[in-house]
Amino acid sequence: MYVRVGIIGAGIGGLTLAQALCIQNIEVVVFDRDPFPAKTGGYRLHLSEEALKSIRKGLQARIEQALRMSGTGPESFKQFSILDHHGKTKLRFRQTDEEDLLMIGRVPLRKILAVDLENIIRWGTQFTHYEEIDSGVLLHFSNVQSEKVDILVGADGVHSAVARKLLGSETAKSAGVTGIAGKTILTNRFRSTLYKDLFKGPGFAVGPRGIGMFLTVHDPNHLAVENEFVKSLDIIEQPYIIWSVAALNESFRTDPKVLNSDQLEEESCKLLKNWDQGFHDLIKCSVKEGTASFQFWFPNNLSSWEHNKITLIGDAVHPMPPTSGLGASTAIIDAVNLAEKLTQNIDSAAALQAYQEEMLKYAPKAVAEARPPLFWQRRFTNELMRKFAMSIFLPAINNVLKIKEQLRNN
Template identity: 35%
Template sequence: MVIGAGMGGLVLARGLRNAGIEVMVHERDTALEHTGGYRLHMSPAAVDVLRWRLPPPVFQAVLASGTRPESFRQFGVLDHRLRQVARIPRGHDGEHLMIGRVALRRLLGHDLTEVIRFGSEFTGLEHNADGTVTATFADGTRDTADVLVGADGARSRVVAALAGTCTARKLKAFGLAGKALLSTEIRSDMPSALRHGPAFAIAPTGTAVFLTLHDPAATAPAPQAHQRVSPIVEGGYVLWSVVVPDPAALSVATTAGHGRPDVLASARHLLTGFAPWMHRVLDRTDPAQASRFDYYAADPEADLTPWQSGAATALGDAVHAMPPTGGQGASTAIRDADLLIRQLTALHGGAGSHPSTGPGTNRPGTPGGAPVAAALHAYQRSMTRYAVPALRESLQPLRWQRRLTSPLARPLLPAVLAITGTVSRLRRTAPLPQPSGQVA
């Protein structure tokens, strides 16, 4: 039983079903497209999991719904005039993918609707004497399974039930975000750095805004006529997100939520002094597409799974919540799902563990308490090896911004940016890495 049909929960459900393990996903939303958030970054490790776990037609649709590798060839650092002062080449570490959250969630749920119970809000759990777990739901229903996995986000009710409290804390910093549809006006003087990858623009005050371009006309792979699963290609837009270090920085009070006009007013105030193009982006942002979202994070120095090993565990933000400043949350959840699939299929002899074999023919019986607890403990121990570094890396930009906005550092920031820009210009004589198959 999986609580939550997010990215990790859906990959887990698919992998277990392919292994012949009966699975049911309980999702509070009433449809997969009813989700917040914007664009996701899939790391090479996450792309590899999707390639391995998804049927080839679904995986090809995922690739066709995202962007080509050349759209993420670098990470740029801009000043408040949107001039590039530094660039970090992506390197050749594997295939990255940028894709909309709604598109990915819908494709991961392709042909899984029979195992998803929508509108099912988890309220609590109890451990049974036979080693199984029973979950209760807001509508009064109950469901029992050999294994329960919480994939229900940073404010996980599953983790709260297991640990006695949520393990993620709400951070002081939070984000304001929106997207402006591409137009001739937006394209005309857009920073060229955005055509090569996402960027952070930093003002002398320490205010930072994340920018990324989604331009399917220029970067999306062309859908193939023979594709059995249709890609979900979003229209072009510029996604922006202001990292707000402190609520006191806002001009008007805002509360977390989607479709809030007060978000745009606060963003305009925070981005005072930025290049006119940035304000045109805000002007072209539909208030219905503007959001304030809180940042949550687990403590990388603490035990991420502080409960006794049993028949329940968690994955993704439920167990290692991290702010979006690292772009690693969804990718890490997908890696969790793959690791947990391996542990649970090994518990049953690995039958059907390769997705291309289809669902296994042998239905697993009740595994029993001790083997399940050992498998979940092994998953939790292995998961921390990559989740803790990802969590630390995601928190680091917030620490940098906090230091840059301190009274001691703020007067030095313009000089730091100027020096960084000079060094970057001296190094910029080297060409950008060319994608495979292309010549500079």
């Protein structure tokens, strides 16, 4: 079967799909409004074991190697800590099984996924809408000529224009929470002053009004520097700390969308009134112009659709809050799943159907994993509940986990 696949969105899902189709010699063209791959928000991402298996299954081996060399593995996630707003750890979840994972910056991830796709990706192209014609799908853009493809894949993220037309409604609905995230270089000062548990893995601090702060250290081991291929991509990052303040939308005095990087840092410090100075120092030392706000989204109605030429992957169809750390992973799994179905099925309509059926089994589970932290965040707006949890409930669970660990070690 000869098909030309058009992908809207050279984000994590779109690039993975393009890589996986190229390996199978399926013709593909990708359109993204960004001018170049490094023009993307700079958060570090966690890729799950399943996502890494998909990468191994569907992409060139040197891409997986470059990803591994540019990020950190299970050694950087020995524990997940819950802290109070004074910086005291109340609960430590130690990782007992050696689950595979990769922590990687978004820019290195995107640059590696874009390798060898120079002639396939059209950067700086703003998709507006599509039109169905007998021989395929016509893609329209605001700044370049229209293009015809046989199959269209919407990988254009939250508020996908492809999804809106295909399904007739928005695929994202607000989760009622907004985050402000920034990046702070891990200087010698922060190496000695940062809350110690954060060097064993990510942590989440909870304070008054249910305001939370996610913190994670990213300190790649620079094996990458030795590798010529990785060196050529110019993706070596300095070690840094990612912080992200998350609060219910009604906690913000000004709509974060209208604030610039400096104002967002000020707003974060206001939200963290009465928190330990260490949290404030991290925010105040953030990389200039690197702080941004983002809304948390859930899928509006994640259910099947019918179309024999158009499909959706990633956040375009199942946006989810970062609380599960599975959004990018699920986009990668979708991409490899779809490429596999297009390779195995002679009939492209059957391939799209098979992809969708499988995706609708695993994606709702990933979305569900993002819900409990948000549930607890709402509960912790109640001061009594938060104080009880911080002073009695979490330390009690911590003691039980410690005893279990000692028994296991004996």
